[in-house]
Amino acid sequence: MSAQKHVLKHAGDVEGSEGLRMDEQKAEQIIDALNTDLAATYVLYHQLRKHHWNVEGAEFRDLHLFLGDAAENAEAFADELAERAQALGGVPHASMTTLEAESPVEPEDEDVYDIRTSLANDLEMYGDIIETLREHVDLAQNLGDHATAEILRENLVQVEEDAHHVEHYLEGDTLVTADTME
Template sequence: MSTQKHVRKSAGEVTGSEALRMDAEKARQIVDALNTDLAATYVLYHQLKKHHWNVEGAEFRDLHLFLGEAAEHAEAFADELAERAQALGGVPHASMATLQAEAPFEPEDEDVYDIRTSLEHDVAMYGDVIESLREHVELADRLGDFATGELLREHIVRVEQDAHHLEHYLEDDTLVTAGAME
């Protein structure tokens, strides 16, 4: 618990940015979108880490490494989303409770599932993140915030690549026999 007695900026407050020539109303819309993407990305990050920690089986090493890298990509993207929200005069979501509550989907529970089920959950979550990012690129462009639009465009490429790689892991061509997969 913080010992600071003076709150400098309340969660949900958006002032806009004089330096970036972004008024408070436009900034609020963009910060809300960025905070949704931040929440989604952090929930995805934690789910990827969970699967990274718990993966087993014949394809352990490759999946373990891939899931670790994908989680690193998500963590780096979350940092950029938070920094952009702050630059626009907003307060990025930071508490675990808020991140989970504001994510546009429910994370997987605490149980450990077979890797195919886990990866299917990840692919579904990636799909939701991708749809949200696409909507928010359009919002940023419509509001004249081309820098935020560009930030989202740059990262959607990596998000889509990671989702596509996960999709490949779910294909039926594998060295593991069908009986072992059931």
Template structure:
């Protein structure tokens, strides 16, 4: 085991990218936005996984599958965000505590709630992420980073679609019959 320890780049620093022709000043703004999105995406991921694990009831199977797929999409996007932040000369934010502190969204906590409450919490978090992503698409576009804007825009479509699916799950129409007492 090596005893050598060399820090190659400190967390929260941005060097810019000569290869991508993005100077450090613009890169710093972009990496800050990407790290905010990365943190929010991981908080969302963990909340979706929690709901995937604990969902019960008549719609268990469909919701279990949907929440699992939504969590996988969030994890894939988090990877894209981290890799783009690194490509721009930044250091992707990592670590559970740092991610949660950095995120512009709050997780619902450790308790298990009824699925309607859980989905409402998911939809609220998706809504906050949608607003942030829209702002960051504009920021990237205005800074001339069309690749980052494109990546964020593509994910925005997926995030909006997931939120729309949750909206459908929360509608009052259902095939599940209520019990009646005679």
């Protein structure tokens, strides 16, 4: 890594966007919200990947594929959030330390759990993220940033859809029987 540093923009700085006609105060509020969503989405992404890697059992294939797709959805959403924050004149969170510290959701620990526990943890995280996204849609709309509101709204549909699939996986109707089922 180069020892020479020339910082173009410090984390936390907001310039607003002349091209997007967004004043600095409004941009700062929206960028804070976007960075919160970005941090939460990356925590979700890593937890989904963990479950994708560790899922076992008779329903392995379907769950493995679903969790991989859900993680890809989260990764794509994180990219949109970061690009929008940058377009509004901000600096998107990027370090793992900052992402974890700024996330409103807590990641699961390093242990591997049965898939029902893992999915229940995912569903809880999805629910928290959904609530925050709804608040941020309203914030962006109220500040007159209809484009950010639309980006969040479109992704909220996907987040809710993925959460709904997790809900279905947790239903009791299954051909698989195990000692751990209630």
